[in-house]
Amino acid sequence: MANSSMFSKPNIKISSSVGKKRSCLCRPKLVFDRVIRCSSTSQKSPVRRLINRLVSKGCKLVGCGSWVPNHQFSNQDLAKIVDTTDEWISSRTGIQNQRILTGKENLTSLAVEAAQKALEMAGVKADDVDLILFCSSTPDELLGGAPEVQKGLGCKRNPPAFDIRAACSGFLLGLVSASCYIRGGGFKNVLVIGADCITRYLDWKDRNTCVLFGDAAGAILLQACNSEEDGLIDFDMHTDGNGGRHANASIRHIQTDFASGSKGVTPGFSITRPSISYIQMNGHEVFCFASKVVPESILVLLAKAGLKQSDIDWLLVHQANQRIIDRIASKLDFSKDKVISNIANYGNTSAASIPLALDEAIRSGKVKEGQTILTAGFGAGLTWGSAIVRWG
Numbered sequence: 001m002a003n004s005s006m007f008s009k010p011n012i013k014i015s016s017s018v019g020k021k022r023s024c025l026c027r028p029k030l031v032f033d034r035v036i037r038c039s040s041t042s043q044k045s046p047v048r049r050l051i052n053r054l055v056s057k058g059c060k061l062v063g064c065g066s067w068v069p070n071h072q073f074s075n076q077d078l079a080k081i082v083d084t085t086d087e088w089i090s091s092r093t094g095i096q097n098q099r100i101l102t103g104k105e106n107l108t109s110l111a112v113e114a115a116q117k118a119l120e121m122a123g124v125k126a127d128d129v130d131l132i133l134f135c136s137s138t139p140d141e142l143l144g145g146a147p148e149v150q151k152g153l154g155c156k157r158n159p160p161a162f163d164i165r166a167a168c169s170g171f172l173l174g175l176v177s178a179s180c181y182i183r184g185g186g187f188k189n190v191l192v193i194g195a196d197c198i199t200r201y202l203d204w205k206d207r208n209t210c211v212l213f214g215d216a217a218g219a220i221l222l223q224a225c226n227s228e229e230d231g232l233i234d235f236d237m238h239t240d241g242n243g244g245r246h247a248n249a250s251i252r253h254i255q256t257d258f259a260s261g262s263k264g265v266t267p268g269f270s271i272t273r274p275s276i277s278y279i280q281m282n283g284h285e286v287f288c289f290a291s292k293v294v295p296e297s298i299l300v301l302l303a304k305a306g307l308k309q310s311d312i313d314w315l316l317v318h319q320a321n322q323r324i325i326d327r328i329a330s331k332l333d334f335s336k337d338k339v340i341s342n343i344a345n346y347g348n349t350s351a352a353s354i355p356l357a358l359d360e361a362i363r364s365g366k367v368k369e370g371q372t373i374l375t376a377g378f379g380a381g382l383t384w385g386s387a388i389v390r391w392g
Contacts, residue, residue: 094322
């Protein structure tokens with residue numbers, strides 16, 4: 001089990017609406033102080049240039065964007081192909097509509113559109129992006145979707161781009177990873193994209209899963225800043241592989257006969273043909289899991305950050321099920337008017353759900369600059385975690 005408490009965190013003062021002390025995630029200056037003393041005193045020395053590049057003090061959220069498929073699929077539409085009703089779905093999940101990728105659309109195009117909107121809001125050009133983290137478990141390309149997104153954005157400086165696969169917790173992991181690259185790696189602009197097309201892997205005859213998921217993409221641009229402007233206040237992350245059986249899409253290997261090669265000789269071993277199963281999920285177990293671990297993670301996080309619930313402006317939980325969102329809010333005593341939710345319009349969009357909901361809340365004027373958001377993700381793995389961020 002991974003836990004962010006392994007980091008050493010000296011207290012520093014930040015200016016925010018919260019007005020509290022917080023602990024930074026890492027402080028590379030402590031590591032490099034001795035290097036400075038042993039190096040040349042010249043400001044032009046290679047060591048000093050390296051240290052100046054690596055030691056970044058904070059990061060802030062400066063742009064957001066989202067994009068969804070054109071095709072909308074309602075509960076009434078679902079009732080025509082599977083044994084269910086609008087009342088059954090709405091009462092158990094809070095979902096009324098889903099968005100489904102069809103025709104010429106693909107996940108890469110959704111991700112590119114969302115990323116472009118985030119860059120426009122931030123006033124940053126694609127050529128100024130230093131890193132792209134593509135948080136997706138369902139990329140268009142088996143070997144990684146991030147390079148396709150980079151190509152679609154037209155990043156001429158060829159910044160590194162790679163995938164993070166953690167299903168519904170993917171975006172939160174990407175957010176934390178981006179902050180570490182900025183603080184400890186000297187990156188200035190990091191694009192974090194959450195995008196998934198879970199509907200490709202649904203059994204449309206299984207009403208326990210096909211009524212839940214939709215397709216979407218959401219993006220956030222994180223930018224280096226001074227410690228006084230730091231926008232990722234703290235985080236708490238965990239994984240328990242023992243729970244993976246409750247939510248998965250396993251790869252099955254079907255043994256096949258190997259045809260003779262060009263010289264009429266077989267290789268002497270069996271080969272397999274991979275096949276990805278439909279999404280399998282034990283809804284009751286996932287409900288109990290999320291209702292227990294997410295509030296625990298949030299309480300631990302608030303204590304680590306030295307904050308109270310009253311210091312938080314908004315609660316944004318992964319949009320998996322409205323009943324789960326309500327249960328978590330109730331356990332933490334968050335009033336409904338402080339909870340961000342858009343699951344009714346999109347369903348569970350996996351890694352896209354948090355940035356999609358945040359983008360809508362920001363663009364509608366609900367979330368304002370300087371406000372603090374407590375966000376939490378959970379899903380297959382099993383993985384879960386929480387983070388406190390400040391917008392703008």
